[in-house]
Amino acid sequence: MTGRVTSVNVGGVTEAAWAGAANGRSGIDKRPVEGPVFLRTDGVAGDFIGEPAHHGGPDKAVYAYAEEDAAWWAAEIGRAVRPGGFGENLTTYAVDVTGAVIGERWAIGPVVLQVSMPRTPCTTFAGFWGVPDLIKRFTARGTPGAYLRVLREGEVSAGDPVEVVHRPSHGVTIGEVFRATSLEPALLPRLLEAEDLPEWIREKARRRLAGADNS
Structure with a gap:
């Protein structure tokens, strides 16, 4: 089955006590948009970023989450999602987001996206859902969604097909990176094989591995 974008979502400004930014403002509450949305190399047009140090920018320009994984969470918490x-810009269907390889490229109409890294759950996410132990549960589930770089800018709309046009041979996936940096440090050496992973993540893996060797 061909993957597709089921929804393109943009967030306005939400002010709340649970918002992680110092000014208490967040863009996590994203809503579906009718019609095309322009994806830029630095982010999604019209999308508010409350914490630029942790969200947005070239390596986190677009966040994708799978409709199938959202359905699992809806059953888990007993309410519709x-x-x-999830604060995602692109809700996808029939796209293996967790199994996407770091550096993998997706073509969506004129746009070309590149899988860069997994999302790390934060207290803002837990506060937005009103689920205090969400970080622990989200980490254990291991379906974090994928951040994407925008290699070629353009407009994307709900219903657009998603085609994987390139997949690196190293095979290091979003799921592996997430597990390596959370619950399975034995996977850290694999991160050094993924050249398209942001360098700060690779450097963090090197430091942790060096510390393990010296212990």
């Missing part, structure tokens, strides 16, 4: 409910 609408598109954008």
Whole structure:
């Protein structure tokens, strides 16, 4: 089955006590947009970024989450999770987001995206959902969604097909990186094989591995 974008989601400004930014403002509450949305190399047009140090920028320009994984969470917490409910810009269907290889390229109409890294759950996410232990549960589930670089800018709309046009041979996936940096440090050496992983993550892996060798 061909993958597709089921929803393109953009967040306005939400002010709340749970917002992680110092000014208490967050863009996590994203809502589906009708019609095309322009994806830029530095982010999604019209999308508010409350914490630029942790979200947005070239390596985190677009965040994708799978509709299938959202359905699992809806059953887990006993309530509906609408598109954008994970703070994702792109809700996808029939796209293996967790199994996407670091550096993998997706073509969506004129746009070319590159898989860069997994999302790390934060207290803002837990506060937005009102689930205090969400970080622990999200980490254990291991379906973090994928951040994407925008290699070629353009417009994307709900219903657009998603085609994987390149997949690096190293095979290091979003799921592996997430597990390596959370619950399975034995996977850290694999991160050094993924050249398209942000360098700060690779350097962190090197430091942790060096510390393990010296212990």
